[in-house]
Amino acid sequence: MKEKGLGELQELVLLVIGNLDHEAYGLAIKEFIKDKLDRPLSISAVHATLQRLEKKGFVTSAYDKSANNERGGRPKLIFSITAHGAKTLDEVRTTRNQLWNGMYDLSLNQ
Amino acid sequence: MSWLLKKLLHADLFNGIYGDLLEEFNNNYSNQGKWKANLKFLFGGLGFVRFPILLHLANNKKYSSMSIWKNYFKISIRNITRNKVNTAVSTTGLVVSFVAFLAIIQYVQFEKSYDDFHEKREQLFRVTNKMTTSSTTSLSATTFYGAKEDYSNEIPEVIQSTQVFTANSARLEFDEQQFLEDEVLFVSPEFFEMFSFPFSSGNMESEPGLNSIYLSVSTALKIFPSGDALNKTMEVSGVAGQDWTVKVAGVFEDFPLNTHLRADVVFPVQKLVRMADEQQFFGPNFTVEQLRWRWLTFHTYLLLDELADPEVVETKTNQLVNEYRKELNERLNQNHDVILQPISDIHTTAGIEREISPVNDVKIINLFAIVAICILVIGWINYINLNTAKSVSRGKEVGIRKVLGSGTLQLKTQFQIEALLLNFVSFVLAFLLLIPLSSALEKISGVQFFDNYFQNISLIVSMIGIVFIGSFLSGLYPSHVLSNYKSIDVLKGRFKNSSKGVALRRILVGVQFIFTIFLLSGLMIVHNQMTYMIGHDLGIDIDKTITLQSPVNTQSTNDLKSKMNTLKNELRQIPGVNKISIGSLVPGVLNNWRNSTEGTNAEKAGIFIHRTVVDHDYFDLYGIELVAGRLFDRSFGKEEDAIILNLNSVERLGYQTAEEALGKKISFAGTTYEVIGVVSDFYQRGVQFALEPFSFNLDTALTAGNVALTIDTKNLSESIEEMENVFSVIFPDVPFQSQIVKDVFIAQYENEQRFRSLFTIFTSIAVIIAMLGLLGLASFILNQRIKEICVRKVLGAKSSTLFLILNKEYFLINAISFAVAIPFAIYFMRNWLNGFENRIQLGLFYFLVPFVITFIIIVISTLNHTMRVINANPAMILKEED
Secondary structure (H helix, E strand, O other): OOOOOOOHHHHHHHHHHHHHHHHOOHHHHHHHHHHHHOOOOOHHHHHHHHHHHHHHOOEEEEEEOOOOHHHOOOOEEEEEEOHHHHHHHHHHHHHHHHHHHOOOOOOOOO | OHHHHHHHEOHHHHHHHHHHHHHHHHHHHHHHOHHHHHHHHHHHHHHHHHOHHHEHHHHOOOOOOHHHHHHHHHHHHHHHHHOHHHHHHHHHHHHHHHHHHHHHHHHHHHHHOOOOOOOOHHHEEEEEEEEEOOOOEEEEOOEOOOHHHHHHHHOOOEEEEEEEEEEOOEEEEEOOEEEEEOOEEEEOOOHHHHOOOOEEEEOOOOOOOOOEEEEEHHHHHHHOOOOOOOOOEEEEEEEOOEEEEEEEEEEEOOOOOOOOOOOOEEEEHHHHHHHHHHOOOOOOOOOOHHHOOOOOOEEEEEEEOOOOOHHHHHHHHHHHHHHHOHHHHHHHOOEEEEEEEEHHHHHHOOOOEOOOOOOOOHHHHHHHHHHHHHHHHHHHHHHHHHHHHHHHHHHHHHHHHHHOOOOHHHHHHHHHHHHHHHHHHHHHHHHHHHHHHHHHHHHHHOOOOHHHHHHOHHHHHHHHHHHHHHHHHHHHHHHHHHHOOOHHHHHHOOHHHOOOOHHHHHHHHHHHHHHHHHHHHHHHHHHHHHHHHHHOOOOOOOOOEEEEOOOHHHOOOOOHHHHHHHHHHHHHHOOOEEEEEEEOOOOOOOOOOEEEEEOOOHHHOOOEEEEEEEOOOHHHHHOOOEEEEOOOOHHHOOOOOEEEEEHHHHHHOOOOOHHHHOOOEEEEOOEEEEEEEEEOOOOOOOOOOOOOOEEEEEOOOOOOOOEEEEEOOOOHHHHHHHHHHHHHHHOOOOOOOEEEHHHHHHHHOHHHHHHHHHHHHHHHHHHHHHHHHHHHHHHHHHHHHHHHHHHHHHOOOOHHHHHHHHHHHHHHHHHHHHHHHHHHHHHHHHHHHOOOOOOOOOOOHHHHHHHHHHHHHHHHHHHHHHHHHHOOOHHHHHOOOO
């Protein structure tokens, strides 16, 4: 099922996945958002968002088979952006740009 | 946590998520420490519950039979919340009956659980002594001093044995502080091995030091608040007239509440034996060893082999006691038999003297269980009545459901779930209510037992089981009625006039009435019996009497005589004090000094008579009347050989008249006395006991110790204050304790009082619930008959006639219930009354009054509805078409 529409947090997480390249698993995403964007999220909220994205077909997930002692032998669930996801992101960005371009001066340069 | 998440989370996600959690934990562990990391791990994990998208339930959702169940519950809850008044009435009835039921069952269970906690309970038996003389048979919880050792040595099946001697009280002194302890036992060292009373520190060795003392944890804490009591020394006084220094050799856990044994302070029994010999308890001619099979005041317990047959052991003990006492029994014309009583039966067996703690007759306990079941059944009947009455308003719903395709079974399930739900909510409410109510109930019942309510899992489970089955049954009928409505009839509105099921409801109300009449008449009989006992003439005058605790035990005897004389004279000076006397016998307190008569004349020998010593003023103070002969007289001097008997002793000794006994000789323990007078009988311990034989010797030295005074009750507290002043000047180191005899006497009826108050409460509850049920039935039936009544009214019937017509059937139900209830009431109450020596006669009165009361209850609870129907405007009612 492919749905359109991207929530604010969903968009953010999607972008973070892109930034993290192939190391995008739950905790890494959480830490990234916390460190770089100064926005503390709970790990459960991150996973919930990831599931929503996956349902909409924006991301896919696969287990990284290399087991890791730090994680009690549990593999990482790595997320990556699908073509549909990339396209949607692009569309969002285009829309935004268009809107920004058409906007009158917000007195930002005052 | 791993388990929980695995259960909850979607299987595909679990490993990834759990790995994340662990990794985060490791990071936090090294950065923030163990505690914080743990906390974050916990909350992080629990956080997942918030997101249904991650949980497997949401992802596996199927439309199954579950959803119809969900719908049942939804509809049930809607219905329950819609009719708030109706729900409130039926829940109240259920909650009240559940509370009463739970409370009583807990009480019953507690009373029956006595001494069930001992690990070896099935092998533990008490040696109960049955003494038969020519005229009497008496059971005593105590047996001979020698029984413990000799049974253990001679009977192979007896693995272990122990003996217990109860002392009235002991005064302990530590660091200049005095503590008066009431629960004092002398025990042999096997005691703590046979019974499951663990030590918290120290131990009782097999050869304990004579000057050892053992304390309960709470007593130890009271005396040594700082903690460690072990090996501390203190002074003991007030036990058998001796003072000695003791060392704390052990501290034992407080005994549980449900044991017949009570002890805060324990001494080794060897100490008692030593004291008895040193102080010549039995005169200069006898040592304890010589009286092994005569000293009859030891509670003795045997631990039998697992395979032993108690009956076989019983015959062996019987042979032994008769062998050891052969000569004595023949001389005293007595017979002693042994009964081995299982330890867990002790608390529920009535009729045995010298018990360590009060017993509760199993008959009374069972009566309570019956009351509990009565109340529960009344509660459920009530629920059935109210619910079927309510069903009128649900008729249309049923009709529509049927039209839409509901089957009878589905409808039944729907209504059954409603019933279960309501019952369940009521049960939980009742349980919650029980917690605050329990302290009040504990006060009334005098038993502290609710502490262990929640520990008794099996009881709770069986309660839930009973409630579940009962709820199911009580929901069965209303759901049956409702689901059988014909949809066409209902939708047309015709069903209102159907009289289906009214007969059953009449029977149910009848059952409620039977219980109510039964309980009410029981209540009246209990009440009157109590009043009768309290108001019964005791034969002694105690209304204005005060007694002072004896100072004798703690005093050395040399200057006691003069001190007691001073005390008597000075107390007499106090304004308000009318009479004063010193004597060993105090009304309401069991007299521990009994002897059997001796002599060559077999008929007059071996008869147990209470011994007492009194001063010259004793009979005057208590208003005991002289029947024949004379009382002690100062002009006759010390009168050491003279004895006065009461009529009961005269009778037991076999004399026809009081005059015949005068001048006769009587021997006790080697001393012979001449009967100089006979006095009237009196109830020394209350009228629930039979009249007892008493004898009186004169004690000019006033060493008996118990001071009794009659005083003007006007300035009671002032008089007592002055007495204390006088007392503390003469006996500075003895605490002053006074008692109003009337109060002591009323406390004798404590068990019965308790029974009465519990019975009153539960009967009122039953009556209230029954009223509720009647209310439900009345409203249902009256609504059906409203048209009939209106027609009658139009045709000219008077209001009073209508009232009679409407209530006729209840009166009939009441009359039938009355006839059914009476035989039960007579049977049970006669049984109860038989436990009393002096009892009221059962009369018609006790059954007619409940009948009238239920009659009034009927009128009151139906009045509102009846008046509404009678006052209805016929024009308004009759114009409606069906």
